[in-house]
Amino acid sequence: MISEIFGPTIQGEGTLLGRRTMFVRLSGCHMSCLYCDTAYTWDSTRFNLDDFREVLPVSDVAEKVLAGSAGMAVITGGEPLRQQGAVADLAGRLRAGKVRVEVETSGSIAPTAALVSVVDQFNVSPKLAASGMTERRRRRDPAVNAFLATGKAVWKFVAVGVEDLDEIAEWEARFGLAPIWVMPEGTDADTILRRSRELADPVIARGWNLTPRLHVLLWGDERGR
Ligand code: SF4
Numbered sequence: 001m002i003s004e005i006f007g008p009t010i011q012g013e014g015t016l017l018g019r020r021t022m023f024v025r026l027s028g029c030h031m032s033c034l035y036c037d038t039a040y041t042w043d044s045t046r047f048n049l050d051d052f053r054e055v056l057p058v059s060d061v062a063e064k065v066l067a068g069s070a071g072m073a074v075i076t077g078g079e080p081l082r083q084q085g086a087v088a089d090l091a092g093r094l095r096a097g098k099v100r101v102e103v104e105t106s107g108s109i110a111p112t113a114a115l116v117s118v119v120d121q122f123n124v125s126p127k128l129a130a131s132g133m134t135e136r137r138r139r140r141d142p143a144v145n146a147f148l149a150t151g152k153a154v155w156k157f158v159a160v161g162v163e164d165l166d167e168i169a170e171w172e173a174r175f176g177l178a179p180i181w182v183m184p185e186g187t188d189a190d191t192i193l194r195r196s197r198e199l200a201d202p203v204i205a206r207g208w209n210l211t212p213r214l215h216v217l218l219w220g221d222e223r224g225r
Helices: 058-067 080-096 113-118 141-150 162-175 189-205 214-219
Strands: 002-010 020-026 072-076 100-105 121-124 153-159 180-184
Touching (some): 002 058, 002 214, 058 080, 072 080, 080 100, 080 113, 121 141, 141 153, 141 162, 153 162, 162 180, 162 189, 180 189, 189 214
Parallel strands (some): 020 072, 072 100, 100 121, 121 153, 153 180
Antiparallel strands (some): 002 020
């Protein structure tokens, strides 16, 4: 179930910030983060989900992504691993077309061996208390360990402020996560800049990496950018 396919644009977050890429956003998520900026993929209390999703054959999705000639694709959501059979099929087709494939996930569903074999990088974003969900709901240890075992995971934590950094350190210590990226929460440029400035020195001091949300700095909350 597809929410949207867009690009070429740039990867706005993380290890390949600024890199030309295509995005495939899948519909559906079993989480309910308070700050979710893609609630139209899952929140039926606020959106008519049928207005924001369609069923497309994997071959059609691959064709659209390859036509973007971006050399990289980010499969995101929602939670892509709810559809990981189709994601593995898509990623395999893209890799065959010489496209680098990254998957963005909450890290709460363990990836299958078939998916791991065709993905270049998992951008795993475990949810902190500021997401508004109970720890029991947002932290799935077997899934986190499964991503660690892939050797393909980078860990991206959304932070509202410096008050979230001790919690990230607890995740780091519990699981031995590395590398860690901290990203300010926000959907407007002022908030991203203010929180980036607040987080930068403490993040550097803890030995982590900081990423802004470059697409938000450039285009605000505009969909499809
Ligand atoms: S896991 Fe991601 S898509 Fe799902 S509710 Fe949280 S922020 Fe939104």
